[in-house]
Amino acid sequence: MRSIFFAVSLLACHQATAWSDHASLAWPMLRTDATLMQSRVVVEPLDAFLKAEAEGIAEVLTRLEIAMIEGDPEYPPTPAQLSFDASNKKDFRGRFIDALRISPRLDYGLYRQVMAGDVISPDSETLGWSDLSYLPSGDSAQERIYLPLTPGTRVSPAYILASASDEPDLGMDVGLYSNNDTDVGARYGLGEQPFGNPNLPYGSQAPLHMGFYHLDAVTELAQPSLKRTLPLWRIKQYEELARLAFASGHEYWGWRFMGWALHYVGDLTQPYHTDPLPGVDLLSALWSVVMGETNDLIQLVSNRHGVLESYQYRRVLALMHEGAWQAPLLLAISEPQTACFTPEGVVSDLTAQSVALGPGLDEVLSKRVPPLYVSDPSFEWVGYEFEADVVALISAQGGDAAIQALDNELRGHLRRFSYYLQGWITHTRALERGADQS
Ligand SMILES: [Zn+2]
Known part of the structure; x- marks a missing residue:
């Protein structure tokens, strides 16, 4: 636990996408599960679910x-x-979006991501990032392909869960604060963006995708706005809606909401999302304040965070495209773990561990990645023209030893990611089964 004293508005390009492409990250595990891979869930538009279950939704949201x-x-x-009124029969979707306080700039339509190993017929209609999101596509988003889904057809839980697990990064949580210069920001009551740069395309989702639940008392006192993180709220919203969807026979939305959560x-699970400055001790933080170097410190952490995401994305995706599932x-x-996890364990278990693992991760990155990318505060990794070549750049300077060390570190984090993924799947199945029994 450490303290940080400097202006959190400087926590700018801490870009808050965490892992790149959540769908691909979950895929090695999901594809191994025969029951999740069965095309057994009937695709249903959001409007149909909302109209059918308006009363239940109003009740769930009031309780929450x-x-x-x-x-x-x-x-x-x-x-x-903004509260969801079941007796109003007009514009269910718009009022649902308002009640959840998510972005109205997405249409929450029916699609799934095309995953490594999928065989797609050449005449299939496909979608790209810009068909689904209003945000600029970063390095990792450009290559993704999606398929539209038709109501009434069947799709597997694996595809719903994988695709939906990346959906919040399409812009669901962007522009929601009062100083984001948006219509909803003025109406949603979330107040001013507590940290993150409101002018960056992704910046305003940071407080909803990061959870600083383990700040020490000094930091809390000095920077109370860091306490205003909201991922736990999002997880509870979607889990409760999923519970209702399963219980009322809307299985597609059960899986989709659980994917959002x-x-x-x-x-x-990513240390950079649970600790504003992992690996920076109190003394260094104070010293940087004294020396007026806080911007530098933040830039370094931001670059390490960015390099980690690029590295994870490129390593995992290349192996998946090679079909190297045994790598x-x-x-x-993909290795099965016995995991039990519900929203109740987010703070006591999940984020507590992520915080503890931050300094080790930060150290490996700072030692094994060329200094320009992770130790030079004048450099900006995000948007760097050679971002996609991250593995070759590291290997050119650090050789196999650097790749080995980074892979080792990454493996531990991926295993943890999978532990919580598997726990979440178990939890989802329990909700689905509960619906069968009722
Ligand atoms: Zn995110």
């Missing part, structure tokens, strides 16, 4: 709102005019 207000002093209550679970990095994801 009370629990959030009681349980979290930092939670910004939902303005009364899984995104935040996955984000929180140690992919086995770290």
